[in-house]
Amino acid sequence: MIEFDGISFNELVSSHIMSALAHHDAQYSELPQDQVGNRVTRNCFMAAVARINGLPFFPKVAEFSDGALHTYCDPTVLTRGFFSPICITGDKLIVAIANPWSPIPEEYLAPRFPDLEIVKIVTLASEISRAIESVASNSGPSRSDLEAIDVEDQEDEIHDFDVTTDYTEPMAQLVATIMADAVKQRASDIHFKVEKEVFYYTFRVDGDLQPKVEIPMKLKDRLDAFLLNLMKLPTEIRSTAPGISGRFTISYFHRPIDIRYERHRTYRGYHATMRLLDKGHLNVTLGKGTLAFDEETLFELYKVMKVPAGIIVMSGPTGSGKSTTLNAILRELNRPEVNILTLENPVEDEVPGITHCDLKSPKEFKPMISSFMRSDPDIILMGEVRDIESAELAIEAAVTGHKVLTTIHTPRASQIIERFEQLGIERWKIAQTLKAACAQRLVKVLCPYCKEPQTGVDETNRRVFCLDDSWANTPVFTAKAGGCSECRQTGYSGRTAILEIIPITPKISDMLSKGEITPYELEVKIQEEGLLPNLRRSGLRLLRDGKTDLAAVSKVIDMTYSDD
Numbered sequence: 001m002i003e004f005d006g007i008s009f010n011e012l013v014s015s016h017i018m019s020a021l022a023h024h025d026a027q028y029s030e031l032p033q034d035q036v037g038n039r040v041t042r043n044c045f046m047a048a049v050a051r052i053n054g055l056p057f058f059p060k061v062a063e064f065s066d067g068a069l070h071t072y073c074d075p076t077v078l079t080r081g082f083f084s085p086i087c088i089t090g091d092k093l094i095v096a097i098a099n100p101w102s103p104i105p106e107e108y109l110a111p112r113f114p115d116l117e118i119v120k121i122v123t124l125a126s127e128i129s130r131a132i133e134s135v136a137s138n139s140g141p142s143r144s145d146l147e148a149i150d151v152e153d154q155e156d157e158i159h160d161f162d163v164t165t166d167y168t169e170p171m172a173q174l175v176a177t178i179m180a181d182a183v184k185q186r187a188s189d190i191h192f193k194v195e196k197e198v199f200y201y202t203f204r205v206d207g208d209l210q211p212k213v214e215i216p217m218k219l220k221d222r223l224d225a226f227l228l229n230l231m232k233l234p235t236e237i238r239s240t241a242p243g244i245s246g247r248f249t250i251s252y253f254h255r256p257i258d259i260r261y262e263r264h265r266t267y268r269g270y271h272a273t274m275r276l277l278d279k280g281h282l283n284v285t286l287g288k289g290t291l292a293f294d295e296e297t298l299f300e301l302y303k304v305m306k307v308p309a310g311i312i313v314m315s316g317p318t319g320s321g322k323s324t325t326l327n328a329i330l331r332e333l334n335r336p337e338v339n340i341l342t343l344e345n346p347v348e349d350e351v352p353g354i355t356h357c358d359l360k361s362p363k364e365f366k367p368m369i370s371s372f373m374r375s376d377p378d379i380i381l382m383g384e385v386r387d388i389e390s391a392e393l394a395i396e397a398a399v400t401g402h403k404v405l406t407t408i409h410t411p412r413a414s415q416i417i418e419r420f421e422q423l424g425i426e427r428w429k430i431a432q433t434l435k436a437a438c439a440q441r442l443v444k445v446l447c448p449y450c451k452e453p454q455t456g457v458d459e460t461n462r463r464v465f466c467l468d469d470s471w472a473n474t475p476v477f478t479a480k481a482g483g484c485s486e487c488r489q490t491g492y493s494g495r496t497a498i499l500e501i502i503p504i505t506p507k508i509s510d511m512l513s514k515g516e517i518t519p520y521e522l523e524v525k526i527q528e529e530g531l532l533p534n535l536r537r538s539g540l541r542l543l544r545d546g547k548t549d550l551a552a553v554s555k556v557i558d559m560t561y562s563d564d
Contacts, residue, residue, distance in 0.1 A: 300533055315419075443557075
């Protein structure tokens with residue numbers, strides 16, 4: 001049986017889907033059914049489902065959804081049934097579905113639209129969620145909502161916090177509205193900050209903080225206590241702990257979303273940050289979507305994945321997509337004959353066939369890794385190397401013949417070696433076990449509907465960012481000020497990843513061990529050869545292809561020096 005995007009298909013339907021996939025691509029003919037979720041992209045899978053049923057497949061429908069139709073429907077029923085009415089054309093009601101074998105769409109919609117013929121089209125489950133979200137009445141709390149909250153109100157402890165339901169308790173409704181709006185806007189983080197005369201929240205979307213939304217100062221302690229209550233933490237901890245870490249789960253139209261919470265004390269009050277881990281949109285695939293690397297990068301990445309043992313390290317600042325890429329690599333490496341164990345805090349992407357372990361506290365790290373080593377693993381994913389203990393355990397696992405994937409915080413790939421040294425690992429140990437040093441960034445993508453053409457790069461920017469004179473006449477694009485409705489007035493639409501890879505071959509390993517070459521000299525040598533993916537070159541390629549602008553590239557890559 002195949003399970004895909006939360007939908008289970010019986011044996012007969014699964015066999016037909018496999019036949020359709022093999023017809024599309026011969027490489028799928030030998031693919032086990034339990035590997036479909038890891039190896040087949042959403043678009044390819046749903047196109048096969050549509051083909052079997054003789055229905056058209058539309059990967060994008062949310063933008064065309066008529067909100068008026070949703071006034072006749074319960075969003076909970078639509079979400080559970082994986083369907084959504086899209087529009088009316090003539091005497092026909094166009095309905096997007098993700099499971100053509102389900103009778104629920106017709107049974108539910110026919111009585112509500114008795115005079116219309118129901119015409120079904122197949123789309124992605126995520127598109128149906130977007131269509132429902134696009135007309136959901138969540139656009140942040142109004143000023144009257146905020147002022148109506150009484151600081152003396154009390155609420156019962158909430159165990160399963162559904163942010164798309166209505167609460168009679170004002171503080172619960174406030175937090176639910178803010179979180180639902182954050183999910184709808186595809187925010188990665190929510191910040192609550194107390195300053196001298198203002199208390200506000202803001203979202204981080206596509207790497208940028210959005211405009212602040214003020215909250216009455218009288219609510220700061222009440223909201224603080226409510227969030228701690230969600231995590232079942234005592235409110236007294238606020239006066240005893242300088243930093244508070246926690247987590248809880250919200251439900252957004254029955255889609256679970258993990259919230260990672262971090263709070264620290266400030267001069268005027270506190271600063272709380274909540275990272276949203278939306279598992280409903282985490283089915284990432286190398287070469288697709290955010291990870292649509294160019295052919296050169298994909299080839300080198302696949303080459304790195306073939307290394308039988310050693311450490312593969314992904315570096316970059318917080319929010320650069322390191323964990324997402326490693327999880328996509330795990331999906332590629334996931335096979336029934338391979339035992340993969342992960343140790344994460346928290347588990348961001350649960351992949352069938354992989355054993356995920358959740359690190360509750362830093363004290364658990366060493367005993368968990370020690371237990372891992374006795375559990376016959378082939379591949380180990382360590383969430384992050386942050387101290388001498390985790391670095392030594394990664395080295396030990398690699399020396400004993402395991403493939404280890406992990407992340408570390410460094411600006412450039414070559415600095416991974418120096419960072420291990422700073423943690424106390426000897427250079428020769430690093431050189432022997434490190435097989436690939438990678439650096440990643442996420443670059444904002446221009447909105448295709450409103451991006452504006454520009455004739456070349458002006459002289460000042462050419463000098464600042466070390467661009468040769470050919471860029472004076474190279475056609476480029478820039479974000480439109482104020483954007484458009486399609487990009488929510490930002491000028492950008494999502495982000496794409498770029499990658500830098502430094503493979504540590506046996507020859508390079510020997511040179512590093514003997515001190516014949518420094519990590520920086522290795523980076524320069526590889527850049528001069530120009531054969532391996534490089535952050536600067538990849539960023540300029542996106543600029544030349546019209547996918548981004550100079551402002552977005554220079555924000556995530558240091559462009560003030562040249563590779564030459």
